[in-house]
Amino acid sequence: MFVSEALGLSRHASKTLEEKNILREAFIPHPFFSDIIEALRFERKFGEIEEGTVVAKTINGVRIVRGFPKIRRALTLYPSIRKHFEREVAVEEKMNGYNVRIARMGKNLYAFTRRGYICPYTTERARNLIGMDFFRDFPDHVLCCEAVGEESPFVPKRIYGIEGLDFFVFDIRKIGTNEPVSVDRKIQMCEEYGLNHVPLLGIYGTREAHEAVREHIRKLGRDGREGVVLKDPEMKIEPLKYTTSETNAGDLRYAFRYFNDYGKDFMFSRIIREGFQSFEFEESQEEFRERCLRLGRAILEPMIESIKEVRSGEWVSEKIRLKFHSIEVMELFLRHLRKMGIDYRVKSVSKENGGVVLHFERIMRSTTDKIRSHLEGQPW
Amino acid sequence: MFVSEALGLSRHASKTLEEKNILREAFIPHPFFSDIIEALRFERKFGEIEEGTVVAKTINGVRIVRGFPKIRRALTLYPSIRKHFEREVAVEEKMNGYNVRIARMGKNLYAFTRRGYICPYTTERARNLIGMDFFRDFPDHVLCCEAVGEESPFVPKRIYGIEGLDFFVFDIRKIGTNEPVSVDRKIQMCEEYGLNHVPLLGIYGTREAHEAVREHIRKLGRDGREGVVLKDPEMKIEPLKYTTSETNAGDLRYAFRYFNDYGKDFMFSRIIREGFQSFEFEESQEEFRERCLRLGRAILEPMIESIKEVRSGEWVSEKIRLKFHSIEVMELFLRHLRKMGIDYRVKSVSKENGGVVLHFERIMRSTTDKIRSHLEGQPW
Incomplete structure (x- = not known):
């Protein structure tokens, strides 16, 4: 199997991987995804390999996009920061959207969601907003981004003043190994290629950082923002996160x-x-x-x-609006939702400024059924 | 095995019961429990047999004390009451304590907690407070009571103005079958034998009951009381419960x-x-x-x-005070706590008015450890 080969798994590990049924298809074959012949995602962690890792057979060979490592949470700022980090800690804003990894496969960009799905909507946006400049110089790097804005299929938010969707880089990592560049280098690379990155709020000595972070958290909270990610400036220690009330x-x-x-x-x-x-x-x-x-x-x-x-006889649902450049990608996205097991109902599709606007509702069936049964007099 | 025989289980059912490892010892052998030779409790439901059912080999033969049936909860008063009951519904106060079944075995009373443990503390209290009069006339009935008051090992509450512990009958059921007597009959029997029973708040037609219950709930809430149990006056339909905010x-x-x-x-x-x-x-x-x-x-x-x-370096714990008539029963009770897997620390034992007062703390080890680790800077 090409996955085992790409990861250099032993015959034994390869067999275990198969038996545990961890690999799933990462995408729906379609001309929009023409650079990829086959791609499998890790539904769960497997040894060192993170959940959401994707191994793709592309027209230029096999590529491994490692899953984004889970960031643990500090429950207390003091003494967590002091204990966890060394001399200094970089404090970055944690933005509230969905986690996307953007990597080059063949001639194009592809956007991978947290669980390792190649998302048609996000991919289309990435191709338009990120462009190929960065990847021409760094074909073996992955941009780890927060996708934020009102036009989000997963976390629609108004707070950033982004009507559509935009990408903010928080990590740049080597494809295959997940090795990150330092915080400084990441910002420098983003600036060189005109990429948005999440705000760096400051770098503090670990002895006093908890007080500075507390102030940042208070202010971010007042502005309705999510929180911070605390990082070793050299990215040698795993980051921690902390959120506002x-x-x-x-x-x-x-x-x-x-x-x-x-x-x-x-x-x-x-x-x-x-x-x-x-x-x-x-x-x-x-x-x-x-x-x-x-x-x-x-x-x-x-x-x-x-x-x-x-x-009032309705379904409990989440109302979502997305804009697509091509109707084919929109149709592909709807198939993608079904593949992800999301229950939805399309409300309208309309043309607008050369694009297509899709309004749909994500149906929350279990909540609806539960409420309905109690309203009809069913005991718990 | 005497349990299978007593319940009339088939050989197959008997084997399943054993394989599933459902039966556990219900008590610690002790002269205080001298009427009982052996007693097993059902740790889980088994077919028709409720969790907490106890089968006891006593000096007078085998007795089956059925587990108290789980009462389902109405999430809405309307239309739940109307749908669930027939013409009328009896509304009783649900008192906030612990559920105890009191039954006669041999020459004495025994108190069974919800899960089927024979509790030394509760048994001693029951023998003093309930007495044998009722059981001389009704040896084959079980008093299902709420044990409430400040001296409660499980749910210490001050709200009822009961400094010690008292028992309030809410159901009277046949031993072995769990068949209940009607609400009227239960009250009549309690009054005849001078037993406390939970207050009957009213009997209402099912069309308007939801409004009456809402008013009762509002008033009970203001008084810090728990809620109501809704019953078919004839006890032919299973009850429902509903609690205050x-x-x-x-x-x-x-x-x-x-x-x-x-x-x-x-x-x-x-x-x-x-x-x-x-x-x-x-x-x-x-x-x-x-x-x-x-x-x-x-x-x-x-x-x-x-x-x-x-x-401040302490354990998270619940502080409990109990009064015993005999120091032997107190020692038995502490062994009983250990058997139940409860982690405790005795603070003091003192004599008072011919009895023994025990102060102990129930240690909440998991909560303590979790908090400690975060206070020491361990991420989630």
């Missing part, structure tokens, strides 16, 4: 709107974060009251919204 | 104080109830704000309390 509440708002389609772990972990942050931030009584109210509202308001929706 | 918050307060020792399902289900109740109760903006704040506080305050406890 407003984002924890926002995540809960989303999760409780679709409460039966979401994992309880997702909700639980966000709630626990709030406790640790409140403990560490030495809040006034009034600030603490605000945090409690924010948490309670974030849980109850979206649930009640969903219950009301079902009572 | 204050109790949902109280449960969450308890669960988040010990957040890593508690199941996420426990927290999740209580949160979901709040959403449905808020939806159904047509609240004012101010009432809704209060509910959100109550929920947020119930989650964050106890978590922060626990974090602070660990920071």
Whole structure:
């Protein structure tokens, strides 16, 4: 099998990989993806190989796009930063969108979502927005980006003032090995090729960083931003993340709107974060009251919204708008959603400025069914 | 095996029961339990046999104390009550303590907790408070009670003004079959033998019951009470339960104080109830704000309390005070806790009014360890 060969797996490991049924198709064959002959993604972690890793047989040979490594979360700023990092820590803004790896295969760019799907919508956007300049000079590097904006199939957000979708580079890594370049070098490379990168908020000594980060978090929270990623400037130590209370509440708002389609772990972990942050931030009584109210509202308001929706005979759904350059890519994207197991209903397709605008609803069937049964009098 | 014989299981069922490893010892042999030669409890449901069922070989033959049937929860009052019941529904107060079945074995009373343990503390209390009168006339009935008060090893509550522990009968059932007597008959039997029973709040036609129950719930909530159990007056239909917002918050307060020792399902289900109740109760903006704040506080305050406890070098623990008549029973009870897998530390034992007062702490090791690791800088 070309995957085992590409990864240099032993015969034994190769057999295990097959038995565990970890490999899945990463894309739907289509002329839009003409550089790729075959591509498989890792549905779960396998030894050293991250979940979301893709091994692709392309017209120019086999390429391995390693999965983006999971970033662990600091529950406390002090002493976590001091213990985890060495002399200094770089503080970058963590933007709220979806994680995308962009790599060159054959003559074109391809965009890989976190789980290793090659997404037609994101790929089309990447080809238009990122261009080939960077990849002509660095064909063996991967741009790890946050895709943010209102036209997001996964995390539509208005906060960045981006009507469409844009990419912000947070890591540049070597294809195949996942080896990152330093924070400095990443920024330099982005600037040279005119690529957006996530803001670097500062570099601090690890003894005082927790105080600086706390201030950044307070300010980011007021602006409705997500949080920070803490990095070793040389990228030799794994990064840590830390989020604002407003984002924890926002995540809960989303999760409780679709409460039966979401994992309880997702909700639980966000709630626990709030406790640790409140403990560490030495809040006034009034600030603490605000945090409690924010948490309670974030849980109850979206649930009640969903219950009301079902009572009026509707499905609980997420409404999404996307713009495509080509109708073929739009059709491919809809097939892609189905492949991902997403239940959707197209509301409208219309032409606009030489592009196609798609409005669709992602149907949350489990939440809808659960609410409906209780509204009909079914006990828990 | 005497269990299979007592339940009349086929040879096949008997073998399955053994293979599934469902039977566990229900008690620690001791002179205090001298009427019982052997007793096994069902750790899980097995066909028709409820979890917590106990089969006991006593000096007078084998007795089967069936597990207390799980009561399902109404998420909405309307239309649940109307759909579930027939002409009328009896509304009883659901008191907040621990579920105990009291039955006669040989010459004495025995108290069985929900999971089928014969609890030394509860048994001693039952022998003193309930007495044998009822059981002389009804040796084959089981009193299903809520054990409430401040001296509770499991759910210490001050709300009922009971300094010690008392028993409130909510069901009277036939031993062996679990067949209940009607609501009327239960009250009559309790009054005849001077037994406390849970308050009957009213009997309503199923068309208007939801409004009456809503008013009861509002009032019970203001008084800090738990909720109601809705019953078919003839007990031919299974009951339903419904709780106040204050109790949902109280449960969450308890669960988040010990957040890593508690199941996420426990927290999740209580949160979901709040959403449905808020939806159904047509609240004012101010009432809704209060509910959100109550929920947020119930989650964050106890978590922060626990974090602070660990920071000052303590264990997260629940402090409990119990009174025993005999020191032998107290020692038996401590062995019983260990058997149940409860981690505790005795703080003091002192004599008082001819009895023994035990202060102990139940140690929440998992929550303590989790908090400690994050306070030391361990990422999630």
